Amino acid sequence: MGGNKTTGGRRCGLAIPGLAVAALTIAQGGPGITALGPVRRRLFRGLAGYGDPGHVALTFDDGPDARSTAGFLDLLARRDIRATFFMLGSMVAAAPGLAAEVAAAGHEIAVHGWDHRYLTLRGPQDTFRDMARAREVIAETTGQVPVYVRPPYGVLSGGALLAAGRLGLRPLLWTCWGREWAPGATSGSVVRTLRRDLGGGATVLLHDSDATSPSGSARAALGALPWLLDECARRGLKAGPAAGHGLGRAGAIRAEAGAWQGNAGLGGNRDSDPAPPGPREGAGPTGQAKRDRAVPHAGEDSADDAAAQDHRQNEHDRGHGHPGQ
Secondary structure (H helix, E strand, O other): OHHHHHHHHHHHHHHHHHHHHHHHHHHHHHHHHHHOHHHHHHHOOOOOOOOOOOEEEEEEEOOOOOOOHHHHHHHHHHHOOOOEEEEOHHHHHHOHHHHHHHHHOOOEEEEOOOOOOOHHHOOHHHHHHHHHHHHHHHHHHHOOOOOEEOOHHHOOOHHHHHHHHHHOOEEOOOOEEOOOOOOOOOHHHHHHHHHHHOOOOOEEEEEOOOOOOOOOHHHHHHHHHHHHHHHHHHOOOEEEOHHHOOOOOOOHHHHHHHHHHHHOOOOOOOOOOOOOOOOOOOOOOHHHHOOOOOOOOOOOOHHHHHHHHHHHHHHHHHHOOOOOO
């Protein structure tokens, strides 16, 4: 009998650390489920960026990029439209003048991390250092104190939620995207993908840089942008930054994110976490890319390719002051 008790005790002793490891694993990786578009849009609407039904939040990731960001700035300036740019700290450090130019043009600046790496593969301390470093260089370079953070690939972690809370940042993912980072994407495929979920109150994700995606991704996004702006106008929707998207009701995002932290025992020190004003969450490719919809092949729908081309031509005419524009 004694031997059985000892064996049972050993089993119990081994089980407790195992359960603790499992709980920590869930706490760290659990929030990543919000990277699944259908789950996010249905259950985590704050993180999905749903806001004012008469507004569309226009957001860009992965810049600033000396090879491509200027094209987005020029087009937005011609349309007198402002957007939110989720910047990588490493890209800001490489092109500080361009980052400052984006802010000087009136656009909102937000945090996309320092390196474009999955946060679920990084520990809490490493995640905090990465996010804090990015926030610091962005604030110093642009003169703006960021409100929002979007994790690389749109994949959150327990450590990311804690870091965001400590830094006064609000996670913001997205409602719809163009998937321009997928191999073979064209402006037509971007239009086709955006059309599926575009609507009033949506937060749209595009990329103004190829830094973390195949060459030509930013060009595909830029080619589809005139269609997106025209489509918003046609539907009577105002396109603008996340700051004007009506996401600022107190605690909405924290309540969603806090459900993960609290249930997993990651409550943190709420007294030390600032309560920042304003909006919420939204973006990135790979992990979620494999789970969301399949990417249409280039030329699959000639109507969308033609639509994108027509809007690009109209934008070209507008920029060159053609009669009637």
